[in-house]
Amino acid sequence: MFGPVNKSSLNRGTLANITTLRQNWGLMIALFTAALAFPFLPGVEGWMASQAALIVVYIIAAQGVSILTGYTGLVTVGHGGFLAIGAYTSALLTKYFAVDLIIGIISGAIMAGVFGFLLGLVFLRLSGAFMAIGTLGFAFFVGTIVNNIPIFEGREGISLPTNRVLGMEIGDTGFLVISVIALGLTTLLIYRLVHSGVGRAFMALRDAERAAESSGVNRVKYRTLSFTISAAVTGVAGGLNAHIVNYVSAEVFADIWYSVDFLVATVVGGSAMLMGPFIGGFFIVMVPFFLEELADFSFILKGVVLIGVLILAPAGIAGVIARPFQALRAKRICPKSTGQPK
Amino acid sequence: MFGQLFISGVATGALYALTAVAVVVVFRNTRTINLAQGDFAMVGAFAALVFIKDFGLNYYVALFGAVLTCVLLGIAFERIVMRPIADSDWLTLFTATLGMYYVLHGVAGWFWGRDTKAFPVTFDPTPIEVIGGLVSQGHVINMAWAGGIGLMLFWFFRYTKQGIAMRAVTDDPDTAMLMGIPVRFIVLLTWGMAGFLAAFAGVLLAPIVYVAPEMMDEVLIKGYVAAVFGGLYSIPGAILGALMIGITENMAGGYLGSHFKTATAFVMIVVLLAFRPQGLFGIQKRREF
């Protein structure tokens, strides 16, 4: 009814342009190159690579949270649970079946995704405060399970053999490379998600649920899908986390700190922005690192920064950084409409 | 055995109720789930500890001091953090209380260390007989305190000007403001009340568990579960929910083994939220939250 599409009229920038541009590809590529080159720089020791891998883990986990909380608008304080599911799946497979690191991580992601799907169904009617409480309960629930069921070996923990990829043993450097590749893939996934009809449906449910439904968005389907993808991405982080130090224990994974940290990383960085989890993940890992002697002070600092961001920059740090870029791009890309007369 | 488990379940539940009621009161007047509620209580416990140990004060004076500390803490939190962002969306309000959770954890760890401390005042360990079961005196005292506070709340909401105003704000903040109720002051009062309840939760629980920065984490979750029983809206619902959790987990612990004790509340929350998110008792008023 609106006439055939005139192909020559297509603006090349269109596809990238369908939601407000909030990321900078140049920056992203530079970041990944730097991360991949980092372990090979002179003077970089193994522990530094491990520390960098830990940042990557937090970034991926926060990406998972951002899908659900940032883009779909469902606040989760339970992603530590999905992290634990990913980590234990990979750890148990490695311990009992000596699987490859890659297989372990993928299995962890799938298992977390399955649980995410189920939790999405169980909490279908929840939103806001109720969703936050429910997900928090889920994280505690997972914690209780790993603490008490023998196969998870509770606080004793499970020690894992050296990481193997394609039959080769890899050290800290190799592990960081694998982590960065995983991060690249999850970032691509989120980029595609946000710039597709699926991401649009998520955001539509977030902003105006009824209007989204009357536009044909199946609430049950897309909510559950968001839960599944979100949990699976955090599951990837879990699989990686288990193998950084080759050890999983309820001491660490039963704690709700992970859940809380991931949400904070997402909010501080900017929950609905591609760069948000990067900034937030870096922040959450590096604050205690720099303040190692003052662990309690790092708690205070995290809290104060979080509250400061909420009061001063509700869109997160990435939002503040992106603002001048956005203004610039808006001018450059769309000076005038490119629509065709009917 | 049943009677004993039941009574001590009620005693534990009564302490959960203090947290649950605070969660409900804050939620229905400010739309915020207060994640720092447990840490308010933890600060109260530490304050009492300091008053007794370092200042050599009497238990009751220390309790009063803890209440004062927590009320001031709640009020300060509202003024400094929550008021500037009062018009923000739900996630912002919630994460602000999360920020407070970090800050209080850090402050407690910084001042008093991460290791657990015994509370200097303990109860006489000889159990006494209550309706056919042997119950520790501590439990009886806690029940008495919690019951007293419950009556006080009832009186407050039913007969005092502020209490009635607070209920009006709960029902409809906009209309309340048009009717000349000082909504901001009522919100401040709400946070003060959260601090008040937290102080009792912390100080009464301290002899039973221990004093440490994370002492309230699990209690807080159980408080949430109890609050959900009342649809996050009804105070009697939250109290009943808290008692039910206390009793159920005590029964589960007594008959099935202590592993099941902690799991009970979490199973309850998942089941409850899956099937009756509007709460077991009454109808929740504002569905969008």
Next chain:
Amino acid sequence: MTEILRCENVLVSFGGVVACNNITLGITEGKIIGLIGPNGAGKTTLFNVLTRFQDADTGSLYFRGADIGRLKPHDMASMGMTRTFQNINLFAEQSTLDNILIGAHHLIGNPFANMFGLPRARKNERKLIERARQIAEMLRLEDQLNNEVKNLPYGVQKRVEMARALASNPEIILLDEPVAGCNEEETADLKEIIQHVNRELGITVFLVEHDMSMVMSICDYIYVINFGANLAEGTPAEIQSNSDVIKAYLGEEDET
């Protein structure tokens, strides 16, 4: 003339309060049909029933003769029915273009193909974007495509909502108070758009509105309900001279 949408004996009550009491009406294809009635007459409830946000206690709904009483709100768009809301209900944080594209959600095909950007999905996406631009142009929104809708003036937001409804490729649009809160200029503007949509694109329009002069000048046929029940129906001229209708509206001068 075929009926595109029909409801029969729809009854809805909320805890004893009857919002719709055996309402029966039919929407003829290709027309602009109005639904009027005093405040609280049950108009919005009926809209919610027709677009499946609300289940009727009894009664039946038909779309082109097929029973739609058990469908969900999201099924409506692919069937060819869409709606706007009483107060603007847009995706405030997103751009105009995104808002329009969500209207075309049921046309995105396989969500996974779309997400991973498979060639056919990309082609489809380009087509959708192009169509969104054409709709935007038709509603004079072409300069607003990249702006977040929360920053747009009220009248423009109304047009964005209309554009989103059009993007779903509907056969019938239900408009819940399309000109509420608009000034004279904006009202004239939307009136023109509604007529354009109806005449040029052949889309049936069913609207609830309190602005009587607008309803009378634009509608081909009008249903009047009062206290949840059918009161009258007919052409604007018939309605204006109907004594029951005049009685129902008496004392509600401020409404009209």
